[in-house]
Amino acid sequence: MTTLVLITGGAGFIGTHTARLLVARGWRVRVLDNLCPQVHGPAAEPPDDLPAEVEFIRGDVTDRNAVRAALDGASAVLHLAALTGVTQSMHELESYANTNVTGTACIWDVIAGDRIRLDQFVLASTRAVYGEGAYQCPCQNLILHPHPRSPDQLRRGQWDPLCTACGSPMTPVPTSEDIPPSALSVYALTKVFQEQLCRQMADLTGTPLVTLRYFNVYGPNQALRNPYTGIAPVFCTQLMQGHPASLFEDGLATRDFIHVRDVATANWLALNYRGTRPGVFNIGSGCPTTIEDLARVIGLALGVPHRVEHTGRYRVGDIRSCYADTARAAKELGFKAGIGLNAGVCDLVAWVSGQALPRGAFESATADLAERGLIRVVAPIDG
Numbered sequence: 001m002t003t004l005v006l007i008t009g010g011a012g013f014i015g016t017h018t019a020r021l022l023v024a025r026g027w028r029v030r031v032l033d034n035l036c037p038q039v040h041g042p043a044a045e046p047p048d049d050l051p052a053e054v055e056f057i058r059g060d061v062t063d064r065n066a067v068r069a070a071l072d073g074a075s076a077v078l079h080l081a082a083l084t085g086v087t088q089s090m091h092e093l094e095s096y097a098n099t100n101v102t103g104t105a106c107i108w109d110v111i112a113g114d115r116i117r118l119d120q121f122v123l124a125s126t127r128a129v130y131g132e133g134a135y136q137c138p139c140q141n142l143i144l145h146p147h148p149r150s151p152d153q154l155r156r157g158q159w160d161p162l163c164t165a166c167g168s169p170m171t172p173v174p175t176s177e178d179i180p181p182s183a184l185s186v187y188a189l190t191k192v193f194q195e196q197l198c199r200q201m202a203d204l205t206g207t208p209l210v211t212l213r214y215f216n217v218y219g220p221n222q223a224l225r226n227p228y229t230g231i232a233p234v235f236c237t238q239l240m241q242g243h244p245a246s247l248f249e250d251g252l253a254t255r256d257f258i259h260v261r262d263v264a265t266a267n268w269l270a271l272n273y274r275g276t277r278p279g280v281f282n283i284g285s286g287c288p289t290t291i292e293d294l295a296r297v298i299g300l301a302l303g304v305p306h307r308v309e310h311t312g313r314y315r316v317g318d319i320r321s322c323y324a325d326t327a328r329a330a331k332e333l334g335f336k337a338g339i340g341l342n343a344g345v346c347d348l349v350a351w352v353s354g355q356a357l358p359r360g361a362f363e364s365a366t367a368d369l370a371e372r373g374l375i376r377v378v379a380p381i382d383g
C-alpha cells in the first residue's frame, strides 16, 4: 500500500517543497496547517505550490481533534509546524511555547493515546539548538564550544568569541551533532524541548525517530511577508527596492546556507531511514558564508553589486558562527547538499523577481525589535 505521510506545517516554505518531492516519488501526502497569517497573510488559502494530490486539512497542531483526523491512516509524520522567528520568540513567549511545545506534545498525546504505529517520525529541528557553533584556538588542541558573547563585549563591538585561556578571538570549525544543546533564544529552547520530548515518546511508543537539524534554509517560496525569519529574502527585497542590504555587527558573522530543495531531499531520506537507533543529523552545506558575502552574491544575481549598509547595530542573542559538520549525515543518511550558493541564489532571485514585494516590513520589524531592546546600537567605550 502507498505510504501516507502527514506533514504538519506542510503549507510552509520547507513543507511545500517536500510535499512536491514526496508526491513525485509516489507517496500520498496529507498536510495539517493552520495557515498562520504571519506566514500566509490574512484570509489565506492553501498555497498553489502544493500539488493537487495533497490532502489539505486546515487546523492547528494544538487542536487534538484536528491532529487525530490528520493522523488517521498515516504511517509517517514529518513535523514541521512551528513558529520560527528567533528574535520574535523573545517577546512572544506564550505563542512560541504554545505552537512549538504544546503542539508537539499534542501530536504525541494522540500517537501514544490512540496507539498509532508509525514507520517513521521525522522532527524538523535546527542548528539554533547549538547556540554558538564549534571553535578552535591555537593555544589549545581542543574543539571548544564557547559561552554566549557577553552583553558588554557586544556593546563594545568585539564580535568574535574569545578564548577563555588566552583571551584571543577564536576560529570557527564545523559543528558536530555531539555538541550539547545550548539554546540562546526562546525559539531554540522550544526546539530543544521538541527534540527531547520526541526522543522520550519515540522510546516509549517504539516509534522510529529521526531528528534533522537544518542550518539556514533559503530558496523559492520563502515567506517574503514574514520579516522575522530568513535573511536571504530580506536582502532580495531591500536590493530590489533600491535600498542597500542592511548588515548587523560587522557583516562578517557566518552561517551555513542550504537550499530548500536539498532540505526536501534530506526529509525524503529521513522518512526512509531505517537505522537501529534514533538518528540526529545536521542538514547543512558544510560551507561557512559571511552575511556580507551572501548580500554580495544576491546583489550580483540582481545586477546591483556592492550595495550593503553597515548599520552599527547588533541583535541580542545572535550567534557569531555556526556551520555544519556534515560527516554523519553523509555516512548514515546518505545526504550531501547538491546545490551551491551561486546557483541556489540565482534560483531564489528568479522566483523573488516574480513576486509582489512587501514594503517596509523588515524595517518596521527592526524598529519594533529595537524598541524592545532586542536590537541595539554598538557603543565602543573608547569612542
Ligand SMILES: NC(=O)c1ccc[n+]([C@@H]2O[C@H](COP(=O)([O-])OP(=O)(O)OC[C@H]3O[C@@H](n4cnc5c(N)ncnc54)[C@H](O)[C@@H]3O)[C@@H](O)[C@H]2O)c1
Pocket (backbone or CB within 6 Å): 008, 009, 010, 011, 012, 013, 014, 015, 032, 033, 034, 035, 036, 039, 040, 059, 060, 061, 062, 079, 080, 081, 082, 083, 084, 099, 103, 124, 125, 126, 127, 213, 214, 215, 216, 217, 218, 223
Ligand atoms: N527555514 C529555516 O531556515 C529553518 C531552519 C531550521 C529549522 N527550521 C524548521 O523547519 C520547520 C519549517 O520551517 P519553514 O521555514 O518551512 O517555516 P514556515 O513558517 O514557512 O512554515 C511553517 C508552517 O507551519 C504552519 N504553522 C504555524 N503554526 C502552526 C500551528 N499552530 N498549527 C499548524 N500549523 C502551523 C504555518 O502556517 C506554516 O505554513 C520549522 O519547524 C522550523 O523550526 C527552518
Ligand SMILES: [Zn+2]
Pocket (backbone or CB within 6 Å): 137, 138, 139, 140, 163, 164, 165, 166, 167, 168
Ligand atoms: Zn587561546
